[in-house]
Structures are given as C-alpha cells and as structure tokens.
Amino acid sequence: MKYLGIEPKRLRFAVFEFTGCEGCELQLANKEETLLAFLGAVDVVEFREVSSARNGAYDVALVDGAISRTDEVERLREIRARAKVLVALGSCACFGGVNRMKNACDLDQANREVYGDHPKETLPTRAIHEVVPVDLKIPGCPVSKAEVERIVQHLLFEVPYQFPVYPVCLECKQHFTVCLFDKGQLCLGPITRGGCDAPCPAGGLGCWGCRGKAADANIDEFRSIARERAHGEREIAERLGFFGGFEEHS
Amino acid sequence: MLFRTLAKPDFKALVERILASTEVIGPKRVGTDRHGRPIHHYLPVESFDEIDLDYETTEFSAKTYFLPYKENLCSYRFQDDDWRQEIRYRIQPRAIIGLHACDIHALIKLDKALARDFFPSPYYISRRKNTFVVGIDHDPCEGGFCRSLGTDTATHGFDLFLTDLGERYFVAIGSDRGFRALSGLPAAEITEQDTEDYLRVRKRIAAGFKTEINVQNLPNLLDIEFESPVWEKWGGKCLSCGSCAMVCPTCYCYGVSERVSMDFASGAKTKQLYSCNLIDFAVVAGGHNFRPNRQTRLKYRYYHQHRGFMEAYDEPKCVGCNRCGRTCLAGINPVEVIRDLQAEDET
Ligand code: SF4
Ligand code: SF4
Ligand code: SF4
C-alpha cells in the first residue's frame, strides 16, 4: 500500500473514552464504504467500539471525552506517558464540550441534582489539554470521519495536517444556504472554525460553535452584529459557552 | 446588433422548447427575509412558470454555473507502477434565463481574466461556451450602483437580451446561436413604435437609479489613500468570512487541494473558491503572512476591484450589484467605503 512510491508508516492506534457521549468514537466506526480501507491502514490495538482486543503498546492515542473525575486524571496521565502522539478527539476532549456547562453551577448542588443521595466524586470539567500536553486536536461534535481519515493519512506519512482556518460562513455560502441572521436566528458561523461543511445552517439551525474559534475571530464585531439584531446578552453568552470553544469570551 | 420583438407567450414557448433538451436555470423565489422581502436564487427549473422574471436581485450571483464553488479538476488512479489521470470538462449545454445587465458584464469580465488572458481556463471556457444566456432589463435593484460603473446596459456577452414592453419583449440578438434560437417563432422585425417604446422604458430605468458612486480617478485615489484611517474603520469590522467574495459575480480566487482515497489507490484534485478576506489568503511557503490583519485584507479586496483589475483590463472588476454589501453581516459595502475614502480626500 504505497503512495507515490512511499510506504506509509504502520502505526498502532488506541482509542480511549472519558466523560462524553461516545459519539466521536462511534464516528470512527462510521463511513462503511471506507471502513475496511481505514482499518487496513492502521493497527487498532485498543478500541471498545470495534474490538475487544487489548494489547499493551500503541503509538497514537485518540482520546475522546472531557476530564471530570480524579480517576480520569490518573488514567489520562498514564495514556499520555505511553502514547507518542496524543490526539484530542471531538469537542469534549478539545474544549470540555457540553459537560463544561456544569462548571458554571455549584458542583455539590449539581451532583445532588443528578445523583440524589448517592453523590459521586467529581471535578470541574476540563479539556484534555488542561490536564496533559496534547499533540493534535480534532474538534467537532461529533468529529467528521472524513476529516479523521485525512488526518490519519497525514500521520501515516508524517506530514502536518492543515485545518481550515476560515469561519463556517464560507462553506455555508458555498451551499447557497440563506443566512440564518436573515431569518432572525443567531449563528456562530462568522467566528467558528470551518471545515464541517456547515451542515447546521443548511438544516435551518444556527451554528453552535462545536469546532471552536476560527483563527483571528472578530468576536467584538460578532457581538455587536448579534446585539443589533436584537439577540440578548444572555442568549449570546449561552451560545458562546455551549461547547466551551469560546471559553474566554463566554 | 439585430433586434426583434417577441410576444410574451412566444418567449415562454421558446424557453419550453429549450427545456425539452437542455437544463434551464432561472431566478426562482426561495423565501422571504426578515424584512419581508423576497429572496431569489438562480436555480434549475422544470417549467417556465417557476422562473420569476420580475425578480429584483438574487442573493448569490450566477457565477456558480461558470465557476462552481467546488470543482473536480482531475482524478487519478494508481496501478502497479503507473497511473492514469482523468479530466472532465463540463460540456453539457445549459441555458440561463433572466440575467440582469450587471451579471452579463460580470461574465464579460470573467471572460477577460479566464478565457482571454495568458492562462485561459478550459474549465471556465467549456462552461461559458456551452451556456446559452438570456438577459433581461429591469428597474434598478435597491442599493445597486451599476449605472456608475457603466454596467446597467449590456450590448454583448449574451445570446438574447430582453426588454419588457408590456405585452411583448424587445429582443436584442447577441449571437448566431441567439438568432437560431428564434427560428420558427413569430419574432417580428421592429417597428418605429417598438423603438420608441424601448427607448421610453430604457429612460424610465435610467431615471430610477438612486445609488451612485463616483469612480472618476478612483485608482489614483486608492493609491493616495493607502494609509487612510478609513481602512481601519471598515476593516476593523470585517469578520474575514469571505461571504462577499462568495456572492460576488466576479470574484474568481480559489485554492486547490488533493484528496487521496483511504486505500491510497486513487485521488482527486479539487478547486475551491476562496476569498482575499480570509486570514491565510496571503500566506506563502515558509509560513509568512503578507496580510495578517483584516484591515489590510479588506483594503486589498477594494484594490483588486477598483485598481488592480483596472490596470490589467482597463475597467474595474466590480459591476455594482451590491451583493457583497447586502450579504455582509458587518454592513461593509462599497458605496459607503468608497464615499468615505473620497470624503477623506476632500479634507
Ligand atoms: S447562516 Fe451562519 S454560517 Fe451561514 S452565512 Fe449566516 S452567519 Fe454565516
Ligand atoms: S455548523 Fe457549527 S455547530 Fe454545526 S457542525 Fe459546523 S461548527 Fe459545529
Ligand atoms: S467584508 Fe463582510 S462579507 Fe466580506 S469578509 Fe468582511 S465581514 Fe465577511
């Protein structure tokens, strides 16, 4: 399996889940038409969703979910120590994700509300990179399998992968979607990193920013645009805070 | 130029005749904006009645039928030690009914850059040549400033061009193909009455323009105002989203990327339209960014529209449709930006 005469590296992949919905992991097993080729290009040594195999050594650890318990911190540190490349997979791993919302609440109260009289040990939600150094972040809720494939291809040939840096609006326009601001809705498209192909606006739902902040996002102008169109401070803050990708602005 | 008149039902018959064998694109109403105004897009239609020839403007230009946002440039497949490349130009015929004069000028400008310059694009040419273009006159759209740029009337660049005279169309024939399309239809030689009516309609349209910009000496003014605070003011608002270039009928910038199949046996080169407002537009090998801030990028967009293209082709690239102004969430629009620059020049 050469490309342009060059043999790709054989890399051993392991997949681990933390606090999250496992949607990103499911994505990995998605896209059936290329699944065999995908599994043929990599050696999966640990991945609950597709195999029960457990085998010590791996090169690349794909980590999905956020960190919200002490035992998770320990487990993540161990993975970091063993992996050559640690990849944060999905918005929870990259930013804390929806789980991060609990950080705005009183932790004890949140605990009681969810677990009643049997509270669980819990920490404020953190993204993977807030606990250990991360080599690569693949945002998305869930991640796109097509993008994961391309990134894996780059890893196999040891060439850096270039994420799109433009905001969601570009691809949204390229799908001829009528702008949601024109329909009176709020949309984070102008400040969110593109590359997802703008499926949410195309489906009539404003972007919630699952891919995090676009390069050099003009947050101030975005806020004034939203305010001018009568979106309240609370609505704007909630939207910015949803996936945790705009943490410093929400 | 040859002129004829054609009764409206006969024009409908013409379009239906084209529809029998060819894909037809026309302005179609797709919704209503938050101010209650209709939104139109150029879309494929299945019957003449889906076309709304009274449309004011469209949100997107018709550029996509000549320069698609995404286009496969070539596919390749490896086998043993060899490889095969496949290139397919789009040659299926197509008709676009109801382009306004500004959009026909946009095609003429694209022709200059993409069909007649040093590096003609076969991808563009095959689409352009195989597209039958029917234009139509209309009362000025809100905010459009085409008259200031001389793009409010078209005398070439189309196959047929219609002016609505009530019961009938005044038809300008712009090509052999246009002439042949009328064959078998009761298109009449024009009478004095037709000419009179035509000129009256043209006068009414010309008198309807409310928006103007002064483009006199604009290339020089742009050079003089290179350091103007106007760029700070408008550029500071820019979201670097590229929406303006996407809806613009004459923006043709693009990037090319390669996608390789997961089994590494095949791949494709894809072209995607891009915009000079996007942050990495001027990043070069080695990583240096010649235009790292939004103010500079916005400025260069205006430079290409009104100065760079002028230098290369003796005319501005902008046709004054104001689609960029309407689409920009930050309210950045050529009329105000250029007026601000001129005010700057006067103080
Ligand atoms: S709908 Fe959202 S992503 Fe699409 S153009 Fe409007 S603001 Fe941008
Ligand atoms: S449009 Fe926004 S919320 Fe939807 S997938 Fe893209 S980045 Fe995520
Ligand atoms: S001028 Fe407006 S539409 Fe163009 S990139 Fe800037 S914000 Fe986007």
Ligand code: SF4
């Ligand atoms: S720059 Fe704006 S006004 Fe000029 S042609 Fe492009 S979209 Fe139309």
Ligand code: SF4
């Ligand atoms: S440089 Fe900018 S203004 Fe010129 S064609 Fe490209 S995107 Fe349009």
